[in-house]
Amino acid sequence: MxxxxxxxxxxxxxxxxxxxxxxxxxxxxxxxxxxxxxxxxxxxxxxxxxxxxxxxxxxxxxxxxxxxxxxxxxxxxxxxxxxxxxxxxxxxxxxxxxxxxxxxxxxxxxxxxxxxxxxxxxxxxxxxxxxxxxxxxxxxxxxxxxxxxxxxxxxxxxxxxxxxxxxxxxxxxxxxxxxxxxxxxxxxxxxxxxxxxxxxxxxxxxxxxxxxxxxxxxxxxxxxxxxxxxxxxxxxxxxxxxxxxxxxxxxxxxxxxxxxxxxxxxxxxxxxxxxxxxxxxxxxxxxxxxxxxxxxxxxxxxxxxxxxxxxxxxxxxxxxxxxxxxxxxxxxxxxxxxxxxxxxxxxxxxxxxxxxxxxxxxxxxxxxxxxxxxxxxxxxxxxxLRSRPLAAGLLSGGAAVTAVTAYLLLSRSSWQPWLAPTVLVGGLLAAVALFFAPHLTRWAATATAAFALVILxxxxxxxTLATASATHSGAIPSAGPSSGFGGGRFGGGPGGPGGGPGALLNTTTPGESLTALLRKDASKYTWTAATVLSNAAAGYQLAGGAPVMAVGGFNGTDPYPTLEQFRQYVADGRIHYFLGEGMTMRGTSGSDAAQQIAEWVAEHYQASTVDGVTVYDLTA
Known part of the structure; x- marks a missing residue:
């Protein structure tokens, strides 16, 4: 060349x-x-x-x-x-x-x-x-x-x-x-x-x-x-x-x-x-x-x-x-x-x-x-440039590689089992047709290109359609159908009650009784509640419409608030409830302030259960 x-x-x-x-x-x-x-x-x-x-x-x-x-x-x-x-x-x-x-x-x-x-x-x-x-x-x-x-x-x-x-x-x-x-x-x-x-x-x-x-x-x-x-x-x-x-x-x-x-x-x-x-x-x-x-x-x-x-x-x-x-x-x-x-x-x-x-x-x-x-x-x-053998060969080779890739990916899933062989056979046929496209009429060549684009x-x-038609929630969504790659399209199992392990990556919508409890007198407090982990706090906050403190941040390992700060907030009457049993630290580093707070609350306040969630009234 x-x-x-x-x-x-x-x-x-x-x-x-x-x-x-x-x-x-x-x-x-x-x-x-x-x-x-x-x-x-x-x-x-x-x-x-x-x-x-x-x-x-x-x-x-x-x-x-x-x-x-x-x-x-x-x-x-x-x-x-x-x-x-x-x-x-x-x-x-x-x-x-x-x-x-x-x-x-x-x-x-x-x-x-x-x-x-x-x-x-x-x-x-x-x-x-x-x-x-x-x-x-x-x-x-x-x-x-x-x-x-x-x-x-x-x-x-x-x-x-x-x-x-x-x-x-x-x-x-x-x-x-x-x-x-x-x-x-x-x-x-x-x-x-x-x-x-x-x-x-x-x-x-x-x-x-x-x-x-x-x-x-x-x-x-x-x-x-x-x-x-x-x-x-x-x-x-x-x-x-x-x-x-x-x-x-x-x-x-x-x-x-x-x-x-x-x-x-x-x-x-x-x-x-x-x-x-x-x-x-x-x-x-x-x-x-x-x-x-x-x-x-x-x-x-x-x-x-x-x-x-x-x-x-x-x-x-x-x-x-x-x-x-x-x-x-x-x-x-x-x-x-x-x-x-x-x-x-x-x-x-x-x-x-x-x-x-x-x-x-x-x-x-x-x-x-x-x-x-x-x-x-x-x-x-x-x-x-398909009239040149090198260009035609590369175009055909690219189509073949794409067809084989799609076949290998689709074969990993039990979803729509007919799709993998269909894409493979159609893609390889398109690859052959693309190689001989210079010898076809203009309309036949155009139809070949359109078929190749569609099948590949x-x-x-x-x-993509399976991804768009599914609902996605949690911190780690996955593409594809539920039987596809990565073990599903959702970010894990249902989140547990506030502060539980499931709440690390997911959240839940609290029941009507707990939501009503969070909304009651919410304007009197800086935070209507506090709970360990951001995702747990997010679910309560979105339902109640009032601020909920995420103790320890996303992973529960951030040193905010410290136990001293939290006790002062409680003494000042700024937090109404503490929700959940807290969490056990699963990391190997970071602050354990959230764990200290959860243990202090459990030791000093009486627990009740509302809609399956442990609730401590910090103003009692």
Whole structure:
């Protein structure tokens, strides 16, 4: 292949006017279908992750709670994340009331926005057809359907990272420092959604611009420094404000042992996630409590169903694209796009594969955009070059690999057993047809391409529909049907009474008698109740509508409040009830203050049982 042919392999050819007539209707149909998929029946999941729903409720009642991401409107303790996602949910709850729809709809709209932005980004480097395919793939990715119908911070993170990628692509067109700085600001705001995970894309973005921006090296470096400054300012301003705010006048920083947001960022939610050394965590690290590590982790039973369907094809597309453009000019934007999306995919996948700390299958939604961009770009460009044997072979090979991957994934589940062989046979037939597509008539070739696209997305599409049609609750939702990967679509078994082990990851709705008890005279107290663990507190707070103190934070291992502080709150008449028997520490580190408080309450106050929950009246 000559240098000119290499450049043609992934070059963008301006679309003729006839294609523009179908592009806009096709895009509108894609966005409409995505909106229906993410919005239909959304309220069935109720509070979804009650941990964040309760914080959104608190933010709708208190501006301070909204700013700090407090779990309750009385500002006892924050959630264990920076609160950007809560800002969106809290403001929505202020405008439309506290209900499942006001909390979950923003995430669904973020999903539609992510699909649109991904399409727009890929279109600028690879044309409208590639943009549409790239937008279709995440819409039919189970992990994406899971997170864009749920209220974890991942939805906002993905939207902001795709927006940042768009900014980098725009910056590459004319070496624009303004667009590059905007991209950096988007990544920085993504940090406020899910902290250091947002920064995993920075090496890829920097490499793409450093290699391909059409200006001398010195100016490229200056532009990157400016973008880095924008990233740091966008991310660090909040940390600085919290650090300077008097600790006595703000909620305790949940997830930290020293009431420090810096510790939370770089410890429990930072490098601790990589090493497994997370003070206050109740699980085991280093592959002991969060699954085995290694190159095959993303294809394991816990994560595969959410993201692995097109992962091999994306890696093949990346390798083929870099080979075809190896002799292209430095400023070739097609290769720059490959560096951007490929670097995003490789760095994030490597971190997810080898991190020894807390990791959950839904994290893989961050891989959906680069997989979609690589597959969409390669599929369309290889189709345009199908008259060349190498391109036809790669296109056919990619289809075959995808069909086999889908078959292996579907074969692991007893769900719809007919689907696996159907996808395999249909996909292999499509692969053969794609190889001989150059010898077909135009209409036959078009029908072959359409059939291949449909059959190869059938497996992931079916799992996506199963994910969207299911209800999801708890802290660790899973993609797919209940008989699919990861042992089910829910975050574990039912939560037990307040403070019980089940409440660590799940919550329950209290009965009518207990709810009435919590609401009675609630306005007379700062907290209508206190209980160990944030998820337990969330269920009581959402039902009663009044602040409930989450003793010990999410894991029950945060040193807030101390026993002395709690006793003073009780003496001052600020807490009405204590709920539950408390919990036994299951972690190997962190504070045992919650356990001390539970034992002190049980020793000094008489217990009663209401709707199966142990209740201590702290004012008796």
């Amino acid at each position: 000559t240098v000119l042919e290499s450049r043609e392999a992934l070059a963008v050819t301006p679309s003729p006017p006839v294609r523009r007539t179908w592009h806009r209707p096709a895009l509108a149909a894609l966005l409409l279908a995505t909106a229906v998929l993410y919005l239909w029946g959304l309220g069935a999941s109720g509070w979804a992750n009650a941990f964040y729903s309760a914080a959104a409720q608190a933010g709708s009642q208190s501006w301070k709670a909204l700013f700090f991401g407090a779990s309750d409107a009385a500002n006892a303790i924050t959630v264990d994340k920076t609160p950007a996602a809560l800002w969106v949910m809290g403001l929505s709850a202020r405008l439309f009331g506290v209900n499942a729809w006001s909390i979950l709809v923003p995430q669904a709209l973020m999903g539609v926005g992510s699909v649109w932005l991904l399409h727009a980004t890929v279109r600028r480097t690879s044309g409208p057809a590639a943009g549409l395919v790239a937008g279709l793939v995440p819409a039919l990715t189970p992990a994406a359907a899971l997170m864009f119908r749920f209220n974890n911070p991942d939805a906002l993170l993905v939207l902001l990272l795709v927006a940042a990628a768009y900014g980098v692509v725009r910056a590459l067109e004319q070496a624009s420092p303004r667009w590059l700085a905007l991209a950096g600001a988007a990544v920085g705001f993504g940090f406020l959604a899910k902290m250091l995970q947002a920064f995993l894309v920075l090496p890829a973005f920097a490499l793409a611009y450093l290699v391909a921006a059409p200006v001398p090296l010195g100016r490229r470096l200056l532009h990157l420094l400016g973008a880095l400054a924008a990233t740091l300012v966008s991310a660090a301003w909040y940390l600085v404000v919290v650090a300077l705010w008097p600790a006595a006048d703000r909620p305790y920083i949940g997830g930290s042992q020293t009431n420090s947001l810096w510790e939370l960022v770089f410890g429990y939610n930072g490098f601790g996630r990589l090493t497994g050394d997370e003070v206050g965590s109740v699980g085991g690290g280093g592959g002991r409590g969060w699954g085995s590590t290694g190159l095959t982790r993303l294809f394991g039973s816990e994560m595969a169903g959410g993201i692995a369907w097109l992962l091999p094809a994306a890696l093949l597309a990346l390798g083929a694209g870099l080979w075809f453009t190896r002799r292209a000019p430095r400023t070739d934007r097609s290769r720059a796009a490959l560096l951007l999306w490929g670097g995003w995919l490789l760095v994030t996948a490597a971190v997810f594969s080898y991190m020894g700390g807390i990791i959950h299958p839904y994290y893989t939604v961050a891989l959906a955009p680069p997989i979609a961009a690589l597959v969409g770009t390669a599929a369309v460009q290889l189709w345009r 997305l059938t497996g992931s599409g079916a799992y």
